[in-house]
Amino acid sequence: MRVIYVLTTGGTIEKIYSEQTGEVRNRDSKIDRYLGLLRLPDSDVRVVPLMNIDSLNMTDADRAAILQAVTGLLPEKAPILITHGTDTMVETGLYLQSALPKLEVPIVLTGAMAPLGFEGSDALQNLTESLIALRLLSPGIYIVSHNQVFPISSVRKDRALGRFVRAKEESS
Amino acid sequence: MRVIYVLTTGGTIEKIYSEQTGEVRNRDSKIDRYLGLLRLPDSDVRVVPLMNIDSLNMTDADRAAILQAVTGLLPEKAPILITHGTDTMVETGLYLQSALPKLEVPIVLTGAMAPLGFEGSDALQNLTESLIALRLLSPGIYIVSHNQVFPISSVRKDRALGRFVRAKEESS
């Protein structure tokens, strides 16, 4: 069995609709339930919940906690998936890259524009893509989303398009 | 073919997740798409969008508009379903009842605690139940939700339970 770590930090991908308030918020992690819908026969997927926050509220201390968790796992030489809000995903990825210049495994960050389980959501697609990309990518830090793979050094979120684009690409 | 009117006023049942803002709001009607998932072989369901608002924001003028629409349809002697936010559904139902004391058809109000298409939503259940209840109910005004049928004069929303209860029933 091949070990994969999934570090969860919150973001839209895990947001939940509150019937009491009518808001969509980060409360409980639900990624295990959706990973259970996928067939991953030779993988041992280990979900590590780190925090459950909107990435617009992510602080330097939060990013340091993510780095610490990643650093602790690197000796296992297992690929790492980090679920994260899209708004500051690039910032977290660049922070990890500057602190971890010599990786032996790929690290993929992913998230979603609409939460897991909402009609038309991209969340399960992005999870599925990230897990197989971790099979094929060379060591480094990437964002995987919407059938695209971006090295962290050349990607930005295009808010108008609602997706990631190459860092130089213009919004249409 | 048996005609049924579906008057839509908004409420949680038709709320949509905005990928731009992360909010859940009334914007477009989506009830047609979900009615299309049901098999209604001898029915001619006519959807009439009246408004698309959170029922907490519903004004006297909005209720007068609903009454006017219902009154205009009564000569057709077709059952009427009104989709509505749950927070003031009872108020609208009582308003209709006071204005329409002698009905020849059943009128059902329904809504949802979670929008159509969200995981775990009660919305399609409530629509399905309301459409068959309109087959079986005698003339009058009712709320149908969560496998229950309430005459409008003896129902209230229990916010803690997240559902309707008989007017005298205590919250557990």
Place this chain on the structure above:
Amino acid sequence: MRVIYVLTTGGTIEKIYSEQTGEVRNRDSKIDRYLGLLRLPDSDVRVVPLMNIDSLNMTDADRAAILQAVTGLLPEKAPILITHGTDTMVETGLYLQSALPKLEVPIVLTGAMAPLGFEGSDALQNLTESLIALRLLSPGIYIVSHNQVFPISSVRKDRALGRFVRAKEESS
């Protein structure tokens, strides 16, 4: 809490796709899982698996077993839902009616043209409708399906239409 009995006999509604053989067959009951998707706050739904067969293979002994189960439950004066294959559902209903002329509760038979969990299936719709119809129907035996309610004495399956119709209604 209001008790409802659900007697399961198999039929398409509970068929399962076999990945080994590519066939769709009755093997395990899955109705509990789908009942769990519905909000039934004041009901105590008791599922009683009787058999799990295609109704084309149902024998006189099987029908006698259904009758025996129903007869044993009648003293509880709780409504009864029977899930059943559509091909001989009318036959079983008429058999129960001839043996049980004086009922104090409604008994509804339902089934599906496509199994629970298959895209476009009518199964969850039919379950939802049946459970609320049992609230509203007077004592007697009925088939509930596709937003329609048929007394057992005036219904037949129209195989070309893929649904139930009134006994005198012509196939279009």
Place this chain on the structure above:
Amino acid sequence: MRVIYVLTTGGTIEKIYSEQTGEVRNRDSKIDRYLGLLRLPDSDVRVVPLMNIDSLNMTDADRAAILQAVTGLLPEKAPILITHGTDTMVETGLYLQSALPKLEVPIVLTGAMAPLGFEGSDALQNLTESLIALRLLSPGIYIVSHNQVFPISSVRKDRALGRFVRAKEESS
């Protein structure tokens, strides 16, 4: 926009439940509808229906037709996805490899153990994985399924496990 060709040949992935016969068969292609659920913002996916058959019934002439279609597309230098029944997918892949020793693009074969739209199906997972694998793989012929990527020369279907395994791997 990046062009991807999807050649469809049938197999379980596109099987449809027949309400008339209760069988699961290849009749109409439904892959377009499911591709429409995925966000593929910079891709121009061109679906080319070649045949719609159970791969156990695939003849030499059918394989020649697939080869001819692939050969016709190779000058476009676009990656190619072939949907195919799992039972003879390896045979078709090896046939293509022997005829096309020098590829400039990756060709992925995929399929499913349960049809698109059936509860618990692996079909959309396999489609999603195949489309992103085509981004990352070097030229050659592969099977992608269940989060795994197999070069065509070292894969076999394990019928007991219900999945593909490396050619030397034993069934558990």
